[in-house]
Amino acid sequence: MIEAHGLTKRYGPKLAVDDVTFTVRPGVVTGFLGPNGAGKSTTMRMITGLDRPTAGTVTVNGRPYAQHRAPLAEVGALLEAKAVHPGRTARQHLQALAATHGIATARVDEVIELTGLTPVARKRVGGFSLGMGQRLGVAVALLGDPRTLILDEPVNGLDPEGVLWVRNLAKYLAGQGRTVFLSSHLMSEVALTADHVIVIGRGRILADMSVQELLDGASRRTVRVRSPQATALADALRRDGAEVTAGDDGALDVAGLEAARIGEAAAAAGVVLHELTPQASTLEEAYMALTADSVEYHAEDVAAVSAAEPSRTREQAATSEGEAR
Amino acid sequence: MTAATPTTSAATPPAVVVHRVTFARVLRAEWIKFRTLRSTVWTVVITALVMIGFALMMASLMRLAADTPEMAEGMNNDPGFQSLGMSGTTVITLGYSFAQLAVAVLAALIVTNEYSTGMIRSTFAAVPKRLPALWAKLVVIVLTTVVVIALALGVAYLVTLPILDAANLTVDLSDPEQVRALGGCVLYLATVAAFSLAVGALMRHSAGAIFTLVAIFFVLPIIFSIVVAASDAAWTDWVNKLLPSVAGERIISTGPSSDVLLDPWVGYSVLAGYTVVLLVAAAVTLKRRDA
Numbered sequence: 001m002i003e004a005h006g007l008t009k010r011y012g013p014k015l016a017v018d019d020v021t022f023t024v025r026p027g028v029v030t031g032f033l034g035p036n037g038a039g040k041s042t043t044m045r046m047i048t049g050l051d052r053p054t055a056g057t058v059t060v061n062g063r064p065y066a067q068h069r070a071p072l073a074e075v076g077a078l079l080e081a082k083a084v085h086p087g088r089t090a091r092q093h094l095q096a097l098a099a100t101h102g103i104a105t106a107r108v109d110e111v112i113e114l115t116g117l118t119p120v121a122r123k124r125v126g127g128f129s130l131g132m133g134q135r136l137g138v139a140v141a142l143l144g145d146p147r148t149l150i151l152d153e154p155v156n157g158l159d160p161e162g163v164l165w166v167r168n169l170a171k172y173l174a175g176q177g178r179t180v181f182l183s184s185h186l187m188s189e190v191a192l193t194a195d196h197v198i199v200i201g202r203g204r205i206l207a208d209m210s211v212q213e214l215l216d217g218a219s220r221r222t223v224r225v226r227s228p229q230a231t232a233l234a235d236a237l238r239r240d241g242a243e244v245t246a247g248d249d250g251a252l253d254v255a256g257l258e259a260a261r262i263g264e265a266a267a268a269a270g271v272v273l274h275e276l277t278p279q280a281s282t283l284e285e286a287y288m289a290l291t292a293d294s295v296e297y298h299a300e301d302v303a304a305v306s307a308a309e310p311s312r313t314r315e316q317a318a319t320s321e322g323e324a325r
Numbered sequence: 326m327t328a329a330t331p332t333t334s335a336a337t338p339p340a341v342v343v344h345r346v347t348f349a350r351v352l353r354a355e356w357i358k359f360r361t362l363r364s365t366v367w368t369v370v371i372t373a374l375v376m377i378g379f380a381l382m383m384a385s386l387m388r389l390a391a392d393t394p395e396m397a398e399g400m401n402n403d404p405g406f407q408s409l410g411m412s413g414t415t416v417i418t419l420g421y422s423f424a425q426l427a428v429a430v431l432a433a434l435i436v437t438n439e440y441s442t443g444m445i446r447s448t449f450a451a452v453p454k455r456l457p458a459l460w461a462k463l464v465v466i467v468l469t470t471v472v473v474i475a476l477a478l479g480v481a482y483l484v485t486l487p488i489l490d491a492a493n494l495t496v497d498l499s500d501p502e503q504v505r506a507l508g509g510c511v512l513y514l515a516t517v518a519a520f521s522l523a524v525g526a527l528m529r530h531s532a533g534a535i536f537t538l539v540a541i542f543f544v545l546p547i548i549f550s551i552v553v554a555a556s557d558a559a560w561t562d563w564v565n566k567l568l569p570s571v572a573g574e575r576i577i578s579t580g581p582s583s584d585v586l587l588d589p590w591v592g593y594s595v596l597a598g599y600t601v602v603l604l605v606a607a608a609v610t611l612k613r614r615d616a
Contacts (some may be wrong), residue, residue, distance in 0.1 A: 004467075017551040022609050041395060045615070045616075048451040048453070049449070049450075050449055050450065050615065050616040051615040052615060054611070063493050065453055066453035066454055068347045068453075070344065070346060071343035071450070071451065072450075072451055073341075073345065077450055080443065080446070081449070082442075082443060083442075083444060083446040083447045084442065084444055085362065085439070085441070085442045085444045085445065086440060086442060087357070087361075087364065088361050088362065091329055091359075092357065092361040093447070095357055096355075098356045099353045099354035099357055100346050100350050100354045100451040101342075101343050101345070101346060101350065102342075102343070102350050103343055104342065107341050141449065143345065144341065144343045145340070227366055
């Protein structure tokens with residue numbers, strides 16, 4: 001169980017985490033989702049006592065992290081791959097950390113085995129790939145058999161097999177009644193792994209709900225229509241209160257009206273329809289809609305994005321202008 | 326690389342035995358970290374070799390001087406040389422001024438390399454109270470320095486014994502001044518290690534810490550020895566005698582005390598004072614700053 005209350009972190013003039021309150025419950029995998037720079041890592045570092053909050057409190061299993069007498073038994077954290085001296089072997093690194101809690105060498109070998117590091121356990125970490133570094137980070141997190149796991153971007157750099165392994169491990173650990181808090185900037189990853197999701201953008205919580213609720217709530221349903229009399233149709237639909245966007249291939253994307261209502265409106269206006277397709281928004285789109293205004297770093301090349309997603313570009317442009325002012 | 330399935334995990338019995346964090350356990354962890362890095366092991370070996378090598382070189386030089394009347398006369402008439410208060414102890418402790426650089430760099434790197442590699446976050450995640458980790462590092466580096474320097478002095482004593490004997494310049498262990506200088510050599514270098522660890526913890530960057538330490542223990546004394554010789558201003562004398570290395574190394578000196586330098590124990594106390602202040606500052610900032 002992780003409980004954050006009014007958690008705030010300020011770096012100079014920049015508010016990295018802004019008055020965040022949330023609870024991460026045991027027994028489920030909770031995803032922590034947000035674009036780069038949204039405050040995910042900062043929040044996780046405050047949970048583990050590495051960063052001192054500017055304001056607010058955060059407790060793990062009822063106490064601030066630093067007040068636990070055996071913190072590794074309470075919280076296992078993968079905060080970044082390779083928080084390791086490259087000159088030591090994986091086994092030596094684990095042994096040094098195990099020694100602080102009097103954890104037996106047998107357990108060190110057990111987590112090495114569990115994370116698939118056995119063949120490289122006696123090799124120096126400096127030569128590890130990103131994926132092996134991540135596995136070592138997971139091994140460290142599991143070392144003290146903790147009740148709570150905090151995994152910051154755990155699938156970063158893993159091969160597909162490794163990704164699957166982390167997913168199954170996270171679900172398995174949650175299934176044992178542990179608290180699993182896992183961050184990602186990929187909605188699809190969180191949707192596959194997590195049951196519950198906390199979305200953060202620009203340091204603020206944008207959503208705290210089950211993955212299903214997020215999909216249902218944030219999705220913006222549109223209908224794609226095609227007509228030889230596109231202009232007349234667009235005018236008719238706008239009169240009915242719809243939001244109409246011209247697609248790149250001559251189609252119209254209509255938001256705010258059901259497909260049936262569009263068909264009726266077309267008939268009433270005497271417009272021929274060639275296509276009428278309801279578009280279910282994808283996970284990624286739901287997430288984009290939620291975080292559109294809170295993306296910290298916009299891609300420079302807006303043109304490339306506009307070809308694919310005209311409606312989003314408008315939002316982005318509006319945001320950029322807002323920033324410029 | 327195949328991963329084991331999570332079904333063999335951690336949580337299945339027998340339960341993992343995890344104890345609470347104690348200073349003894351943190352100390353053990355820091356010792357593991359210290360001895361598992363090749364660079365630290367090499368630096369320790371080089372420090373010992375420098376001590377022994379300089380002792381051998383100086384002993385051979387003294388032997389040569391003893392056998393060459395002109396050279397002996399030259400030494401007797403050289404005031405700088407006489408102020409060293411040449412004894413067997415001076416010979417075998419001579420390497421300290423170079424060994425101190427190795428010790429200083431090693432002690433600083435113990436902290437700064439954790440910051441540069443990100444290891445510090447693993448350390449503080451395991452020891453979130455942080456200060457036990459700093460004190461454990463202090464104990465490890467100070468004890469290692471004491472043992473290594475004591476051993477090096479012992480070896481230097483033995484290998485130079487026949488040479489110095491012939492030069493009639495043996496280490497006299499019945500002379501309290503020489504015993505103080507021998508022990509002082511160990512004490513001085515151990516204190517330099519503590520001083521440097523604190524500088525490393527305060528600066529957190531390897532290059533910056535090493536630059537600072539080389540400046541303090543090597544460059545500043547050279548600059549001030551020139552300034553003091555060239556200037557009559559009293560403040561230069563004071564700054565010079567209060568420099569960490571100039572003050573601290575008085576504990577290794579033998580022979581007549583100098584009126585421009587502090588007495589041996591006073592000088593050492595000055596260095597010890599700086600060290601305590603720096604360690605307190607390091608502890609306070611370590612506790613407060615984000616890792």
